[in-house]
Amino acid sequence: MPRSVARxxxxxxxxxxxxxxxxxRFTVEAVALDGPDRGALLAAHTNNTGSMLGLLRPGGVALLSPAANPERKLKYTLEGxxxxxxxxxxNTLTPNRMLYAAWRAGAMPELDGYDHFQKEAKVGQSRLDAHLTGEPGDLWVECKNVTLVEDDVARFPDAVTERGQKHLRELMSLAGTGARVALFFLIQRPDGRCFGPADFIDPAYxxxxxxxxDAGVEAWPYVADVDVTGITLGRRLQVVAP
Known part of the structure; x- marks a missing residue:
């Protein structure tokens, strides 16, 4: 049977x-292209602290989601x-939310058999994005957002990330205890054909x-489709060889 879709x-x-x-770091300005205030300058929050390499082009179309809280200072969030x-x-919160939605929907075979999902789970001195338990045992997952594609290859990171390097060391240490550990890369653009680390940006990563x-950490690169109504989980990509 076909699997349900995570959206x-x-x-x-x-x-x-x-x-x-x-x-x-956390604010962008854009001019409204629709609505009664068309032409007005809008301020939006962005939680993406990366470089967003190649995306911040003046005049390019931005997707802004209205804040659910009408009292929030910035009335919009930059989504795309x-x-x-x-x-x-x-939006760098999307991968965490998508992983949970995929688990709820049964959309990812990697999550089959796990009946409990804990967000922001602490293990040792670290805090990972998800801890799943069930008949297969324990599964720890760290989520990453991918917005960079070079020569059809989706790449992460888009800037040097010492924090990301630290996460990889922590995941290797956890995998060394026999636990199942994975990296979920949500590729929020449609033109990636496969996935690999951005060695030309952060060779250490x-x-x-x-x-x-090699230490047993799994990599799950999945494409996401983004439009004005929402974000849908797509296909899994292969990881390129080193």
């Missing part, structure tokens, strides 16, 4: 706006940026990534 709908459809600039006619999801695979 994260926006609570209201996103607004389309023309990207203007990024201010400091258009590139070459396709929408790239940039790339070396640790392949070391982690």
């Amino acid at each position: 994260l709908p926006f609570h209201t459809p996103c607004r389309r706006a023309a990207f203007v600039r990024r201010i400091k 940026l258009e590139l070459a006619g396709a929408m790239v999801g940039v 790339a070396d640790l990534f392949y070391e982690a695979l």
Whole structure:
């Protein structure tokens, strides 16, 4: 039987706006392209602290989701940026939410047999995005958002990440205890044909990534489809050899 589809709908459809600039680290400005305030300058929160390499193009279409809390200072959240006619999801909370949605829907075979899902689970001195338990045993998962594609290969990270390197070392240590450990890479753009670490950006991360695979850490790269109404989980990609 075909599997159910995992989908994260926006609570209201996103607004389309023309990207203007990024201010400091957590705010972007864009000009509304729809609605009664078309032409107005809108400020939106972005939780993506990466470089968003190649995406921050003035005049490019941005997807802004209205905040569920009307009292929030910034009334919108940046969800996506258009590139070459396709929408790239940039909200870094999406991978965690998608993993949970996929587990609830039974959309990923990697999660079969696990009947309990704990978010933000502590193990030792670390905190990982998910801990699943069930008949197969324990499963620990760290989630990453992917917005970079080079020569048809989806790549992570888009900037040097000492934090990401630390995560890989922690996952290898955990895998060494016999636990099942995985990295869930949500590729929020449609043009990636396979997945690999961005060795041209962070060679240390790339070396640790392949070391982690050899140590038993699993890598699950999945494509996501982003539109104004929500985000849908797509197919799993192969990991390129080192």
